[in-house]
Amino acid sequence: MKNKRLDLSYSQMKWETIFKRLLIVMSSILILIVIGTLITLIFKSMPSIKALGIGYLWGKVWDPVQNIYGAYPFLIGTLLTSFMALIISIPFSYAVSIYLGEYNPKGWLSNLLKNAIELIAAVPSIIYGFWGLFVLVPIIRSFEMKIGVAPYGIGIFTSSLILSVMIIPYAASLGITLIRMVPSPLKEGAYALGATRFEVIRSVIMPFTRSGLFAGVLLSLGRALGETMAVTMLIGNTSAIGQTFKDLIFGPGNTMASVIANEFTEADHTVYLSALIELGLVLFCVTVIINLIGKRIITRFTSN
Amino acid sequence: MEHTVVSSSKFNAWFGDNHVVKDVSIGIEKNQVIAVMGPSGCGKTTFLRCINRMHELIPGATTKGSMKLYDDDVYTMNPIWVRYKIGMVFQRPNPFPNLSIYDNVVAGYKLNGLKMPKAEMDQIVEKSLTSAALWNEVKDSLHKKGTFLSGGQQQRLCIARAIAMQPEVILFDEPTSALDPISTSSVEQLFHELKENYTLIIVTHNMQQAARVSDKTAFFYLGELVEFDDTKQMFTAPSDVRTQNYITGRFS
Amino acid sequence: MEARLKVRNTKSILFKCLIVFLSFLITVPLIVILLYIIKQGVLQVNWHFLTHVPAPVGETGGGIANALVGSFIMVMLSAVIAIPIGMLSGIYLSENPHTKLSYYAGLCVDILQGVPSIVVGIVVYFWIVKPLGTFSALSGSVALSIMMLPIVIRSTEQTLRLLPPSLKEAALSLGVPYYRVILKVIVPCGFAGILSGIMLSIARIVGETAPLLFTAFGNPYLSASITKPMESLPHLIFTYATSPYDEWHNLAWGASFILLMFVLILNIVTKLITRKWNIQL
Numbered sequence: 001m002k003n004k005r006l007d008l009s010y011s012q013m014k015w016e017t018i019f020k021r022l023l024i025v026m027s028s029i030l031i032l033i034v035i036g037t038l039i040t041l042i043f044k045s046m047p048s049i050k051a052l053g054i055g056y057l058w059g060k061v062w063d064p065v066q067n068i069y070g071a072y073p074f075l076i077g078t079l080l081t082s083f084m085a086l087i088i089s090i091p092f093s094y095a096v097s098i099y100l101g102e103y104n105p106k107g108w109l110s111n112l113l114k115n116a117i118e119l120i121a122a123v124p125s126i127i128y129g130f131w132g133l134f135v136l137v138p139i140i141r142s143f144e145m146k147i148g149v150a151p152y153g154i155g156i157f158t159s160s161l162i163l164s165v166m167i168i169p170y171a172a173s174l175g176i177t178l179i180r181m182v183p184s185p186l187k188e189g190a191y192a193l194g195a196t197r198f199e200v201i202r203s204v205i206m207p208f209t210r211s212g213l214f215a216g217v218l219l220s221l222g223r224a225l226g227e228t229m230a231v232t233m234l235i236g237n238t239s240a241i242g243q244t245f246k247d248l249i250f251g252p253g254n255t256m257a258s259v260i261a262n263e264f265t266e267a268d269h270t271v272y273l274s275a276l277i278e279l280g281l282v283l284f285c286v287t288v289i290i291n292l293i294g295k296r297i298i299t300r301f302t303s304n
Numbered sequence: 305m306e307h308t309v310v311s312s313s314k315f316n317a318w319f320g321d322n323h324v325v326k327d328v329s330i331g332i333e334k335n336q337v338i339a340v341m342g343p344s345g346c347g348k349t350t351f352l353r354c355i356n357r358m359h360e361l362i363p364g365a366t367t368k369g370s371m372k373l374y375d376d377d378v379y380t381m382n383p384i385w386v387r388y389k390i391g392m393v394f395q396r397p398n399p400f401p402n403l404s405i406y407d408n409v410v411a412g413y414k415l416n417g418l419k420m421p422k423a424e425m426d427q428i429v430e431k432s433l434t435s436a437a438l439w440n441e442v443k444d445s446l447h448k449k450g451t452f453l454s455g456g457q458q459q460r461l462c463i464a465r466a467i468a469m470q471p472e473v474i475l476f477d478e479p480t481s482a483l484d485p486i487s488t489s490s491v492e493q494l495f496h497e498l499k500e501n502y503t504l505i506i507v508t509h510n511m512q513q514a515a516r517v518s519d520k521t522a523f524f525y526l527g528e529l530v531e532f533d534d535t536k537q538m539f540t541a542p543s544d545v546r547t548q549n550y551i552t553g554r555f556s
Numbered sequence: 557m558e559a560r561l562k563v564r565n566t567k568s569i570l571f572k573c574l575i576v577f578l579s580f581l582i583t584v585p586l587i588v589i590l591l592y593i594i595k596q597g598v599l600q601v602n603w604h605f606l607t608h609v610p611a612p613v614g615e616t617g618g619g620i621a622n623a624l625v626g627s628f629i630m631v632m633l634s635a636v637i638a639i640p641i642g643m644l645s646g647i648y649l650s651e652n653p654h655t656k657l658s659y660y661a662g663l664c665v666d667i668l669q670g671v672p673s674i675v676v677g678i679v680v681y682f683w684i685v686k687p688l689g690t691f692s693a694l695s696g697s698v699a700l701s702i703m704m705l706p707i708v709i710r711s712t713e714q715t716l717r718l719l720p721p722s723l724k725e726a727a728l729s730l731g732v733p734y735y736r737v738i739l740k741v742i743v744p745c746g747f748a749g750i751l752s753g754i755m756l757s758i759a760r761i762v763g764e765t766a767p768l769l770f771t772a773f774g775n776p777y778l779s780a781s782i783t784k785p786m787e788s789l790p791h792l793i794f795t796y797a798t799s800p801y802d803e804w805h806n807l808a809w810g811a812s813f814i815l816l817m818f819v820l821i822l823n824i825v826t827k828l829i830t831r832k833w834n835i836q837l
Contacts, residue, residue, distance in 0.1 A: 012384060012416070012733040019735035023648035026641050027661040030709075033702060034664040037671070040679045095578035103572065115827075116583045122823050123589070124763025126790045127812050130797045131589045134805075165585045198568035226672025228766040229790075233798060257674050257766075264678070264770050280678045284671060291670030292663075358729060363654075387731035394729075398722040402744050412730035415740050462726070469730060 041281040048274035056278065062239035064263070069275040071282075073241045077253040078283075080156050081231060082224040084249075085163035090217065092164075093171035097213070098201060100172075101179025114176070121169035129233035132162045137234065149250045154236040156253045162230050167223050171216035178212040178301070179205055212301040218294035222287045225257075232258040256283050307334040308374070309473055309503045310355060310390075315369035317347070317354050319362070324350045326527040327369070332520075337495050337504045339518035339535065341511060343555055347527040348507050352475050355505070356390040357383045373472065388412070391466030395478040397458035399450045399465070406446040408461055409433060412469040428468050435501075436464035437494055456487020463494065467502070474498065476506040480513065492517050511551065515539050523547045590816070597813025600806055609778050610796075610807055618803070620811045622778045623792040626693065629780060630772060630788055631762055633697035638704035639754060645705075646712025646750075647738055669706040676702050677767040685771055693779075693786035696772025703764060704757040711753020715746040752826045759822040763815055765790040789815045 048056065052069055059070020096117060104110045133154075140161075141153035182205050190200045206213075236252020239259065254262075256279040267273035310332040317325035325347040332338050340348045353359040354367055357378060371378045378386050399408045407414060409429045429446070433439040438460040442453070450461055459479060466474050480488040495504055495517045508514050514521050515535060522532040523544075531538065531547045542548050549555060604619055611618030645661065652658050676699050684695035719742060727737040743750065765788075768774075773785040774795060793811050796804035 012736070013382065015735055016733050019738075023644055023651075024657060026644035027648045027657055029641055030645055030661045030664040030668070030705070031657075033705075034667050036683070037675070037679045040682050041675070044678075044682060092578050092582050095575045096582060099575050099579040103575065113579060113583070116586055119820070119823070120582070120586050122759060122819055123586075124765075124790055124815060124819065126763060126765045126793050127593060127816060128589070130793055130808060130812055131592055133797060135588075135592060165582075168582060196564050196568035198571040199564065201571070222670050226670070226674070228672065228674045229794060233794070257672060260674050260678070261766060261769055264681075277678060280675045284675045287670050287672055288667050292666060295666050356729065358725070361728060384731045384733055387729055392729035394722060394725060396722055398720070398726040400723070400726065400741060400745070402747075411727070412732070415727060415730065415732045415736055417736070465726075465730070 037284070041277060041284055045274055045278040045281050047270045048278050051271050052275065056275065057282075060241075062259075064267070064272050067269075067271065069271070071256075071275075071279060073239050074254050074256045074259050074279060076241050076248075077156060077235070078225060078255040078257070080248070080253070081159045081163055081235070081255055082221060084157070084160035085167055085224045086217065086221055088160065088164035089168045089220065090171065093168050093175060093216065093220065094213070096168070096172045097175025097179050097216075098205075100176045102182075102201060102205060103197075105180055117169045117172050120165065121173075125166060125227060125230045126233075128162050128166055129230035132158065132230060132234045136162065144250055149246050152236060152250065152252055154234050155251050156235060156248070157250050159231045159235045159255075162234060163224050163227060166227065166230065167220040170220040170223050171213070174216035174219060174298070175209070175213055178209045178216070181302075182208050209301075211297055215294040215297035215301070218290050218297070222290040222294065225290070226283065226287045228257040228261050231255055232261045237262050256280075308332065309334045310505070311372045312355075313370045313372075315351070315354065315371055316367065317350050317359055318366045319350075320364040324527055325354065328524075328529045330522060330529055330532055332503065332505065334503050335499055335501075336519045337499050337506065337517055339514035339521045340505060340507045340524065341509070341514050341521060341550075342524035342530075343550065344509075346524040348522075348524040349477055351524065352477055352505065352507050355473070356392055356475055357386050358392065388469055389471050390473045390475060391469055391471040392475045392477065393459070393462050393466055393479050396482050397455060397462050399453075399458050399461050401449065401451060403449070404447045405442050405450045405453075405461065408450055409464050409468050411465055432464040432468040433461075435467050435498065436460040437490065437497070438464055454487065455483050456490050459483060459487065459491055460494065463491075463498075467498075471502065473503045473505065476504065476508075478507055478509055481509060488513075511539075523550065525550070593809070593812050593816050596809040597811075597816075600810025601813060605807075605810055610776060610792075611803070613801055613803075616803060618807065620789070620792060620807055620814075622775060622787040623789045623811060624814070625778060625780065626772070626775070626786040627762060627788045627790075629782070630693050630697045630700060630768075630786060631758060633693070633782065634700040634704055634761060635754070635758060637697065638701035638708055638757070641701075642705050642708030642754075642757075643712050643743075643750065646709045647716065647743070649709065650713045650716035651738070665706050665709050668702065669710075673703060673764055673766040674769070677770050680767065681770045688783065690783070691771060691773035691785040693772050693782040693784065696768045696786060696788070697782070699767035699771050700761040700764060703767065704761055707757035707760060708750075708753050711756070712746070712750050715749025715753070716742060718749075719745055748829055748832075752830045755822050755826045755829075759819050759826075762822075763790050763819055765794050 048069065056069060056071055057075065058072050060072045061068050061070045062073055100110055100114060136158055137153035140158045141151045144151040186204055186208065187200055190204045235254060235258050237254055237258060238252040239254050241253055242248040242251040260276050260280055264276055267276055308331045311330065313329045315325060315328045316323065328351060340352065342348045350359060354371060355378070359365050359367065367379065373386070373389060400411060403411060406429055409432050410425055413420065430439060433442065438457060441457060450458060453461060480491050483491065492513065498504060506518065518535045520533065521535045521538045523530045523538065525546050531542060531544045538547065539551060542551060604617065606619055606624065607621050608617065608619035609622045610620065649658050649662055680695050680699040684698055685691055723741060723745060724737055727741045768788055768791050772788060774791050775785045775787045779786055789811050793808045793815070796808040
């Protein structure tokens with residue numbers, strides 16, 4: 001037994017170094033993937049960057065048949081859908097955060113609601129899109145007829161509606177955690193001065209968690225910007241933007257993600273494909289930056 | 305000298321730039337119980353952890369000087385072999401929560417992939433648990449997980465686990481500071497029985513415990529070994545004024 | 557003074573009503589969508605549906621066997637790729653929190669978590685589809701595994717960080733070498749957390765469509781070859797839902813039902829696991 005143990009201890013030292021190196025290699029793979037992604041996107045965007053220059057970003061016409069490319073309609077489409085979705089969802093995210101963070105943090109009802117929120121995030125986006133196409137679109141169509149707008153049904157407004165539901169969990173779950181973190185002494189001090197529940201929420205909890213909640217909004221925004229499938233199914237896939245306000249909001253359009261999804265496999269010449277990839281590059285950079293800022297705010301908030 | 309089990313000569317240890325153990329030279333004889341005491345931050349735990357080379361696992365930790373097990377310098381040996389020969393019991397009982405009591409005792413073998421016939425393993429389990437005065441209490445639940453055991457029983461399980469490796473020396477890092485008085489006395493009783501077969505080095509914060517259980521005591525202060533003497537002598541007539549001050553409670 | 561107080565109290569009550577109302581209103585679209593999918597889809601599912609491929613246009617019958625098999629194969633392949641890389645990276649990050657590599661790798665995990673799935677599809681197209689010359693299940697799996705990685709890594713890292721350091725110390729003091737301490741003590745003790753991370757990541761990718769649009773592409777026939785295009789549940793739903801044929805819409809509803817049920821069950825099982833094992837630990 002003694003000799004066996006002595007021999008074993010020496011062979012094990014060899015595996016030690018192999019294992020430690022393996023850990024390092026695996027972690028490096030992550031860095032390689034990210035760098036590789038960036039390089040691939042930049043490299044493959046080069047043809048359109050060279051051919052179209054920076055004016056591409058505010059070019060208003062997207063006509064692949066005539067080899068004219070302008071990203072402006074998609075930038076508008078993305079911004080409109082994402083920000084409209086944010087505006088619609090924020091009241092709900094905040095409400096849930098306050099309810100589950102402050103009013104009702106424990107108990108079966110609270111768990112039920114929390115699970116429901118996680119379920120919203122778990123449902124695949126394709127299912128949101130499918131349901132939206134067959135149920136939401138006819139509803140919106142009759143709504144549009146009532147308010148005297150061209151009854152497309154599909155369009156930017158419909159996409160924003162579905163998107164707003166999908167992004168609620170991102171701000172909400174973060175908000176719940178943050179509001180629960182507000183130190184009791186702070187709240188008790190306000191109560192001791194005779195503040196009502198509403199006043200404590202408004203003047204103690206909200207200011208305390210403000211930056212963290214903002215980070216939650218950023219995370220929701222990042223999610224909205226990158227969402228592809230539900231939007232592709234509901235937005236109408238038109239690469240021109242409406243000229244009047246009504247047409248803009250209620251008419252069809254395209255986002256950066258949806259135009260890539262629709263036209264990538266049809267892009268037959270290099271500049272066409274490259275223009276689409278350039279959109280992907282913009283999408284990549286913007287979502288990454290927003291997510292990193294959001295995460296940085298969160299780490300700073302939680303370390304305090 | 306064959307009965308000097310552990311000896312160090314001008315041994316130093318650092319945490320980064322922090323010089324925690326300064327020029328410690330000591331010789332510990334076989335089959336004795338040695339208590340190591342001193343105020344917080346005096347380097348006693350660090351010194352203990354240098355004996356079985358646990359200190360170097362912390363990033364930035366360094367050592368200098370010689371530390372010997374019998375005639376071999378521990379720092380030239382394979383550290384895994386060192387830890388086979390020098391076992392350790394920690395302040396908080398830490399049996400493996402996902403292993404049964406049986407598997408906990410032979411964890412040193414199983415986790416290392418050392419295979420042996422079941423009969424032999426059964427024997428080791430019974431012998432170690434008996435030496436740790438735990439056999440009768442757990443012999444019918446060997447295959448249950450150890451989470452239902454009391455603190456004192458868990459600590460004796462950890463002692464059995466260390467004994468199962470058939471070490472020469474067992475190091476104890478404040479082994480009863482997390483235990484209630486009854487468990488503490490059951491562990492202290494073990495020390496008397498264990499020293500027949502092993503050499504025990506016990507770091508303790510509790511002077512009365514040092515006086516109760518040890519043959520010799522080492523007093524550390526600010527990283528230095530101030531005094532090392534028979535326990536009886538140390539506590540009745542210490543030679544160094546610092547030892548005197550510590551014992552009389554001038555500082556702690 | 558009292559009147560003022562009454563106003564303030566009323567405001568507080570009204571506010572609470574508003575908050576509660578909005579909070580529970582959120583569940584309405586969720587319930588509506590779930591019920592609708594179940595209603596439309598449950599009737600579609602029968603043995604024929606599960607074992608046949610879609611019928612050509614004009615013919616009735618057919619099923620989603622190609623998508624079921626395809627999703628299964630691709631998810632398994634993605635898991636095989638992502639789990640080792642993810643777990644080992646997670647172990648490295650939790651064991652070495654202060655190295656430069658750990659900082660940059662952690663940053664990359666955060667970046668990958670936010671990358672839009674369509675962008676992942678684009679790069680894998682150029683990394684694998686182009687060189688291979690064909691759409692393939694392999695490229696789809698690679699794209700999905702990239703999306704799995706952040707979830708697996710973060711849950712492994714966080715689970716291991718929560719384990720008490722005394723566990724590692726105990727094993728090391730017995731002469732167990734570092735790699736065995738990790739593989740035979742630390743990882744088994746953190747098993748519940750790591751497993752739930754893996755299951756959540758699978759639930760996530762089984763419903764992903766965008767990265768498959770130009771990698772696995774889709775296949776009307778039953779195929780088990782990873783170097784050929786392969787159908788998947790979400791992709792089939794997309795193609796058939798946006799088609800003009802009622803028959804295909806029905807297939808899409810059935811597929812949606814199955815996909816939804818699978819995702820729900822995975823999420824529920826994950827919750828049960830974490831609850832059961834956490835108590836023991």
